[in-house]
Amino acid sequence: MPRLFRCVLLALPMAALLTGCAMTSTGTAAVSPSSVTIQGHLYGGQQAVVGGHIYLFSPSPGGYGSSSISMLKSSVLTNNPSNSGVDSSSDYYVTTNSSGYFTISSDYSCTAGNEPGGTPVTFDGRQPVYLYAVSGNPGFGTNSAAGFLAALGRCDSLTSSTSVQINEVTTVAMAYAVSGFATDATHISRSTSALAAIDLDNAFANAGNLVDLPSGNPLSTTPGGNGTVPQAEIYTLANILAACVNSTGSGSTQCSSLLGAATSTGASGGTVPTDTATAAINIAHHPGLNVDTLYKVPTGTTAFGGGLTAEPNDFSIGINYTGGGLNQPNSIAIDASGNAWTANYGNSSITELSNLGAAVSSSSGFTGGGINGPAFIAIDPSGDPWVTNVGNKTVSEFSHSGSPISTSSGFACATSPSASQYGIAIDASGNVWVADNFLSVLYELSSSGSVLSPASGYGSGYLNTPNGIAIDAAGDVWVSNLGGSAAKFSSQGAAISPKSGYYGGGINNPFAIAIDASGDAWLANAGNGTLTEFSNSGMATSSTSGYTGGGLNYGPVALSIDGAGNVWSANYGSSTAGSTISEFSNLGAPISPNGTGFYSSSLNLPYAIAADGSGDVWVANSGNNTVTEFIGLSTPVVTPVVANLISPYTHPASQP
Numbered sequence: 001m002p003r004l005f006r007c008v009l010l011a012l013p014m015a016a017l018l019t020g021c022a023m024t025s026t027g028t029a030a031v032s033p034s035s036v037t038i039q040g041h042l043y044g045g046q047q048a049v050v051g052g053h054i055y056l057f058s059p060s061p062g063g064y065g066s067s068s069i070s071m072l073k074s075s076v077l078t079n080n081p082s083n084s085g086v087d088s089s090s091d092y093y094v095t096t097n098s099s100g101y102f103t104i105s106s107d108y109s110c111t112a113g114n115e116p117g118g119t120p121v122t123f124d125g126r127q128p129v130y131l132y133a134v135s136g137n138p139g140f141g142t143n144s145a146a147g148f149l150a151a152l153g154r155c156d157s158l159t160s161s162t163s164v165q166i167n168e169v170t171t172v173a174m175a176y177a178v179s180g181f182a183t184d185a186t187h188i189s190r191s192t193s194a195l196a197a198i199d200l201d202n203a204f205a206n207a208g209n210l211v212d213l214p215s216g217n218p219l220s221t222t223p224g225g226n227g228t229v230p231q232a233e234i235y236t237l238a239n240i241l242a243a244c245v246n247s248t249g250s251g252s253t254q255c256s257s258l259l260g261a262a263t264s265t266g267a268s269g270g271t272v273p274t275d276t277a278t279a280a281i282n283i284a285h286h287p288g289l290n291v292d293t294l295y296k297v298p299t300g301t302t303a304f305g306g307g308l309t310a311e312p313n314d315f316s317i318g319i320n321y322t323g324g325g326l327n328q329p330n331s332i333a334i335d336a337s338g339n340a341w342t343a344n345y346g347n348s349s350i351t352e353l354s355n356l357g358a359a360v361s362s363s364s365g366f367t368g369g370g371i372n373g374p375a376f377i378a379i380d381p382s383g384d385p386w387v388t389n390v391g392n393k394t395v396s397e398f399s400h401s402g403s404p405i406s407t408s409s410g411f412a413c414a415t416s417p418s419a420s421q422y423g424i425a426i427d428a429s430g431n432v433w434v435a436d437n438f439l440s441v442l443y444e445l446s447s448s449g450s451v452l453s454p455a456s457g458y459g460s461g462y463l464n465t466p467n468g469i470a471i472d473a474a475g476d477v478w479v480s481n482l483g484g485s486a487a488k489f490s491s492q493g494a495a496i497s498p499k500s501g502y503y504g505g506g507i508n509n510p511f512a513i514a515i516d517a518s519g520d521a522w523l524a525n526a527g528n529g530t531l532t533e534f535s536n537s538g539m540a541t542s543s544t545s546g547y548t549g550g551g552l553n554y555g556p557v558a559l560s561i562d563g564a565g566n567v568w569s570a571n572y573g574s575s576t577a578g579s580t581i582s583e584f585s586n587l588g589a590p591i592s593p594n595g596t597g598f599y600s601s602s603l604n605l606p607y608a609i610a611a612d613g614s615g616d617v618w619v620a621n622s623g624n625n626t627v628t629e630f631i632g633l634s635t636p637v638v639t640p641v642v643a644n645l646i647s648p649y650t651h652p653a654s655q656p
Contacts, residue, residue, distance in 0.1 A: 035110065038131075039103040040164035041096075043216065044138030044146055044245035045303025048100030052136025052146070053085065053093040054166075056108055058127045058155065059181060059188040059200060060115075066189040069113035069121050071129060071155075076107035089116040096136060110155035125156040126197075128204040130174060132185050133166050134275055138246050145250035145259065147185055147275025149174040151207035165216030168238035168245065168276070168303070173210035173218070175280035176317050178203045179632035180615020183264075185277035195336065199613035199636055202338045202355040206614065206631055209319060209356055210234060224358030226323040227629075228602065233317060235307040237283070240294050241276040242303035250274070257297045261290040284632050287315040288593040313599040314592075318619075318628045320602030324351040325365020326627065329620035331377040331558075332608040333385065334639040335400065340610070340618045340627060343374035343387045350377065350385060352402060355614070357629055366402035370394050370410020376424045378432075379640035380447065386432055388421035395421060395434060397449060411449035414439065414457065423469035423479070427491065428645040433477050435466035442466070442477065444493065458493030464501065468513040468559075470521070472536065473645055478521045480510040486521060486534055497538055505532040506546020514559040514567070516586060524556035524569050531556065531567065531584060542588055550590030551597020554578035562611040564635035570609040570619055571597055579603040581619060581630070602628045611637050 038056070042049040060066035072092035076084045083095045083102070091114070096102045110125035133148040150166045151174040152158060164170070175182070181200055182188040190196040209222045210229055218234040221227065244255040262279035263270030266286030273279040283294065295311045328346030335341065338355030349365025373391025380386060383400035394410030413421060413434055421443075423435035430447035441457030464483030471477055475491035485501030502521075509527030516522060519536035530546025555578075556569035565586035573579040580597030584590055592598045605623030612618060617630040638644055 045242040049136040147277030168241040177207035179284035203614040239302040318600035324359030343377040369396040369404025369406040413443035480513040505540030505542040547588040550582040562634040563637035570606040
């Protein structure tokens with residue numbers, strides 16, 4: 001997936017927009033501890049790397065593409081003269097000894113760093129830091145193409161026991177976790193806003209879901225205990241990097257194959273990386289490209305055991321989570337803290353997973369508030385989740401801590417016994433819009449649950465079995481009609497589209513709808529396995545056959561749009577085949593592998609999808625009661641979705 005920018009999914013130009021990559025807030029400065037000793041070993045595969053250069057960096061708050069900030073001070077040259085140095089960018093480093101060992105003691109501060117060239121930068125100590133190692137001799141001569149990464153987390157969380165084994169596994173873990181913020185190993189950055197800092201912290205934390213830093217081994221289970229990590233795939237990626245590291249250098253066959261396949265664009269003509277750390281970041285950016293070439297880079301005995309026994313469909317990394325009451329989850333939404341919420345049709349509950357996938361809700365989920373056969377979920381500006389209930393034809397609201405706010409019977413939209421609430425969306429005022437699938441009308445509720453629309457609803461005669469619903473920056477409400485059209489209404493409920501709706505562009509049984517940065521509406525067509533795009537004025541911009549490829553032939557039923565404007569779909573498939581996700585550019589070109597999409601063995605009847613602020617893609621699997629998080633697969637976007645309609649948007653102080 002091309003990394004066009006790392007920013008917010010913007011709303012329409014006529015609205016007051018968010019800028020940067022998140023909401024602005026200053027927060028309270030933390031008190032930084034004194035620097036503590038960081039120590040460890042650098043290994044290329046199983047070989048100690050001698051004379052490797054170890055840098056301590058922090059991501060820049062200067063915007064995507066900015067150079068990382070060097071945390072080491074010039075004092076390292078006098079305090080450690082035999083095992084330190086400075087490069088042409090005035091960045092200081094320590095070197096590894098004959099056993100690959102290194103140590104960093106008092107020669108850095110959590111509150112101060114330097115831009116390239118030595119320009120001082122002031123921090124508050126809460127920023128994440130990472131180790132970048134380059135060059136050195138892994139036993140086959142000095143290899144300038146040997147590059148490694150290790151995510152340490154927040155600077156003020158480092159302790160005197162901080163120890164790390166840097167190797168290809170830690171490199172893969174960090175490269176994928178922070179790929180949404182990285183252009184290469186020394187250019188990892190974010191905006192100055194508070195939410196961008198949260199999102200980057202979450203991304204760094206995700207590396208800890210993949211690898212154990214002290215040992216340098218990939219995890220099989222996340223520290224939260226409820227996530228299954230694709231350990232064999234991580235070993236395989238590490239083996240690919242190690243084949244170059246444990247070679248004679250950049251001119252070796254192994255390095256030439258790896259670096260040539262892992263360009264900045266994933267294609268010939270892209271920038272060729274100079275080391276394996278940046279190659280890993282590029283693979284994370286384009287996991288569906290050059291899979292065969294990369295898989296065949298290692299020959300003979302590999303550095304790490306336990307790798308894949310067959311070539312994979314792609315190199316996306318998906319962690320699969322259980323627990324928290326997950327039971328036929330058929331909708332998913334991400335809040336401002338990066339936590340994932342699902343509506344569980346199977347046990348009439350909602351589940352909350354932390355940004356690390358740990359279950360926040362109990363084994364039975366959050367219940368009460370009239371929840372009964374929940375269909376869809378959305379997060380309001382206060383961070384509270386709302387769900388539509390098929391079972392009792394109501395809407396339920398919960399607090400961001402999971403306590404029911406609506407009454408025990410839920411908020412009623414209609415008195416008709418035939419009512420059937422499905423799609424749900426929240427506007428910039430916090431009002432809740434609901435699509436009634438059976439009565440073919442819309443209802444509007446206030447943020448306190450009172451009905452604002454007429455008793456008969458909005459849009460009678462203009463809707464045809466509405467299912468999905470989305471709101472653009474002008475406050476207009478878009479609806480996908482299973483009958484084969486899209487409809488558009490003003491914020492007052494007046495029909496803008498004709499009675500026949502908007503049609504064409506390949507539209508066929510559209511399950512879901514989403515609005516992009518230009519105000520165009522995208523629809524997932526379960527009827528013919530395509531995507532349809534309408535301009536904001538309702539003209540079909542996709543061809544008469546719709547956008548095809550990228551794995552869509554297995555029935556797309558849900559959509560999400562990331563910060564680059566790329567469109568993601570969950571492809572329902574079947575319980576035994578075809579359960580995938582797809583990615584398309586904003587121009588309708590497939591990015592995910594044609595015919596297959598991105599695949600993980602954990603996907604099973606995926607019914608919902610959502611991109612988050614750390615560049616991860618979350619998928620709700622209704623077939624096996626799980627949620628899959630694809631690490632670093634997308635471009636970071638502001639969450640929740642409603643935040644993109646509000647300016648300024650204040651991060652809820654009580655958000656967990």
